Amino acid sequence: MKRFALCAALALMPVPAVADDIFCELPWFARNLIFDRAGYCFASPLGRATFDNTGCTGSDVTLSERDRAAIDHILDLEEVLNCAIDSNSPRLEHLAHFEHLRNADVVPAPVEHESGCIGYTGPVLPLRAAPQADARVIGELRPGDNVGFIFLNEGIWDYVLINEPDDVSTLRDAGWAPVGLGRIECEMYAG
Incomplete structure (x- = not known):
């Protein structure tokens, strides 16, 4: 069974449409985006x-x-x-689900075990391109949003995936937010 949080974070495609390779395409894409x-x-x-490859410098x-x-x-x-x-x-096959990573200045590393926050109840938070307070804003976390955690945190910073409260099938925003362990308020958690 596919875990809810990852499916929600990857835009909750209908389960039959989610191929197992999506779970491998994300790490491949993130790794190669860093390179x-x-x-x-x-x-x-x-x-x-x-x-x-425009402007590339080589393989080393x-x-x-x-x-x-x-x-x-x-x-x-x-x-x-x-x-x-x-x-x-x-x-x-699933590249469209990872394109948001191109907006990040610091590419997050995917994790094996995912989780989610259903019904975020905290304040509006800017989502940033890097795990630092002065990084450029690339999105927003708002009350009621569903938040997916499928990346390795960096201190108090998590790269989060945001779905609308009434539309978990569409990724609205993604970015780094200082919501580290125990710092996010939600109606319920998954994963």
Whole structure:
């Protein structure tokens, strides 16, 4: 059975339409988005179709300590999930569900176990492009929203996925918010 929080966070597609590969496509995309931002030149058909090689610098790129740790975490997750993305494929089937990650200045690392907040009851919070108070605002968390947690937190910061209270099938916003463990108020939790 697919977990509610991940399905909600990935726009709650009808269960028959959710393929198992969506759970592997997300880590693949996040990992390769980090490499893309570091200047990696993609050679595979899938890499070239998903990322723009314009301005790439090669296949030996330098990653920050944070990004190296995120890559290591994602590789471990892909191993746990037994992922095998076909890099000869012309596209990711569920890419539209991950496009919000391109708005983040700091790419979050997906996790194996997801959770959700149903009916957020706290104050309006800006969603930021990075896990820091001075990062640019890219969205908003509002009372009544449903919040999906499918990424590794960074201190008190979580990269959250926001669905409208009455439409859990559509992702409205996504971004980093300082809602770390025990800091978010909800009507109920899932996961």
